[in-house]
Amino acid sequence: MLKLETHYLWDSWIADDGENYHLFVLQAPRSIGGPEHRHLNATVGHAVSSDLVNWDYLGTCLGPSDAGFDDLAIWTGSVVREQDRWRMFYTAVNTGGLHVFDQRVGSAVSTDLHHWERVGDGPVAEPDPRWYKTLALVPPPFETDARLEGRSETWRDPLAMKDPDGNGWHLLVTARSAFAGRNDDGVVAHATGPDLDHLTLGAPLCEPGAGFGQLEVLQSKQIDGRWVLVFTCHPQEMTDERIARTGHYCTWSVPSPGPLGPWDIDKARPFTAEPDLFAAPLIQQRDGTWALVGFRNTEPKGIDSFFIDDPIPVTLDDEGYLIAR
């Protein structure tokens, strides 16, 4: 368990260097006046563990830049091995006046997983209105003179993956379809390229209309030879029909024929063993079994659970859905 007296901890992601697990976790000081303010104060904390239970907290490893698209707060990302270095893709918001409504994706590189150097000055990919909602289509709830094209209130949680067949790289991003209604519009945006510095955005990898507004903190994993997509969506971001059909849960899975789908998100089922488990990395333990490691989003219930809990053992059921083991 990783719990800090001084900080709220929430979304996390993990890199495994073969010896240790490196946990990257969003953190904000508890002095900010309540967890609702944590998003504008978020930085990335780094902790190391050999067993996913006992964590050695190493402090902040990535915070806002001096200026630009990521100069206010850093949000959820992912880390992937890239030749002789590690690459982190992260979400960011900036001081430019659009607050949480201007979410961008950036990247940084590291050789030790703690000291990160940003790559370039600009965001990695901007939402393309041919497929994805931008602020030009759904403006923020206040008047602004800022540019709205190419900016989105849901453009985050980048997941970088090496193509298993050697065809370059993929970046999956949590996005909203331009062609569906609120909370029915969650899709997986997809960019691909020969390397992680030359990614081209394309059409989403799934259809909207599954009753989810956001497919957050995407993870595509192969467990015992079977691929599964795991994502987070809080009931606040679902349609009433989806809630009536499958209940109030946060972590979801859907079986997949391959690492990039295709996914029929409408068939997603909840991880019912932990209704509030949120943005929890799905990680293989040293004995080969799998576990979810995350926090519980009980903030809407007025319960403070801003810590990373011990691993929850999981497996896939006969149909390929994630269940507790």
Add this chain to the structure above:
Amino acid sequence: MTNGQTAAGFEHIADVFDEVLADTHGHGAALHIRLDGTPVVDLWGGNARPDVPWTPHTSSVIFSCTKGLVSILIGELVDEGLLDLDAPVTRYWPEFVGGGKETVSVRAMLAHRAGVPFIRQPLEKADIIDWDRMVDLLAAEAPQFEPDSTYSYHGLTFGWLAGELVRRITGKSVGTFFSERITGPLGADAWIGLDPAHADQVATLYVEDGYPEPQPVRTDASEFERLAGEAMTFGNAIPRRFADPGIGWNDPDMRQAEIPGAGGIASARALATIWSATVSDREAISLLSPEVIHDMRRVQSIGAPGPGVPPPWPRWATGFMLSTAVRPFLSPSSFGHDGLGGQVGFADEDARIGFGFVTNDLRLTPDPRGVNLVNALKRVIE
């Protein structure tokens, strides 16, 4: 070298900032200006300390700019109906009595009219970093002039007086309330009582131009005149140069203590963003209703603060500093507070401007830097 950017039409301000930066003895400075919630000027340069470049997150002790921020907190309490500016201070702080203090209204206190700009007994650092000690001393202090008969700048005592009101009403220290109400929601790099985790983010202060020689006190000087020389040092509590290496406002103990008359710490971005949130509804939160702004912006203390004090004189509203020839803000609709050494923070309601300038090159003699930057903004806006 100046880093950062300006929006189209604001380039002239960058030219003036270049000159300001050239005039900071190799130390650093930053300027941030927001127009209706959007940054239009975001400039920084120089060094926070030797070999450590200034960044946009670099923060500095902002001295009396802190009073402006505390006054925003006071206004928030007024907006919530928790504080009546025209009620006696004793309604909230019953121990604040004696020598006529019991008649002082909150508004008069915030306009430097409470009669306790100093504390008679010499103090040490250990005293002024001890909140309870300071408010007990102030509650017991006999007024040094008849309360509300005139005004005199309550340079340090303003902070404990206003801060104790906040504490009595909210049950939280002024630094905690500041963090919870303002800097947390805005994601702003500012503190009243520095979180030690952010110590590296704060610039070291330098006084290169020296300290003006203290004027000898006349043998027939009144007690008030003698005490006036101690207003910012409190005996041995703060060195007369304010911030030599490791001491005064460079001392971590002083920075971590809640000393809201002078000890706030902020980046230029944070300062401008906080002020912007008082006049623009496009920031992450809005602070102060227009009604409270209009009420607290009315001038309360004006003219000579005492016999023989030469102009230029400041103008005080309820806690806020108003625009004057010596400290021009943008317009009569501006309200804010400057700070020792060159710091400036204010909002302008008509232009919907939030302005923040901070430097670690403290100027204790007349300082044209902030004035020139505000005049440059005036030229651009007009």
